[in-house]
Amino acid sequence: MQDLEKDLLFFYDYLLFLKNVEKEDSWLKYNGVYINCLKLLSDLNINYGEIPNKFKAKNYITNYIELSKIFNLSEFKHEIFVLSEIKLIRNQWRLR
Numbered sequence: 001m002q003d004l005e006k007d008l009l010f011f012y013d014y015l016l017f018l019k020n021v022e023k024e025d026s027w028l029k030y031n032g033v034y035i036n037c038l039k040l041l042s043d044l045n046i047n048y049g050e051i052p053n054k055f056k057a058k059n060y061i062t063n064y065i066e067l068s069k070i071f072n073l074s075e076f077k078h079e080i081f082v083l084s085e086i087k088l089i090r091n092q093w094r095l096r
Contacts, residue, residue: 017055
């Protein structure tokens, strides 16, 4: 797996944590990430249950800080995109 793919699956794990554990709707802000991760899992022939869940209630804040270092989160809000639009700029994944 490429670095972008691993990082996107980490982001996807965060979205599923918000959706399933925290039961909040804020994961919908990142619908482009969600859609691309579903496609990525399908392309890699991976079921979600086969990747480790890193986001848990006790490490949520620590992992969120790590996620915000990996991605410029504000650029991914309310955006639909394709994976080729994501670029690594100054050690952070960005859309623009």
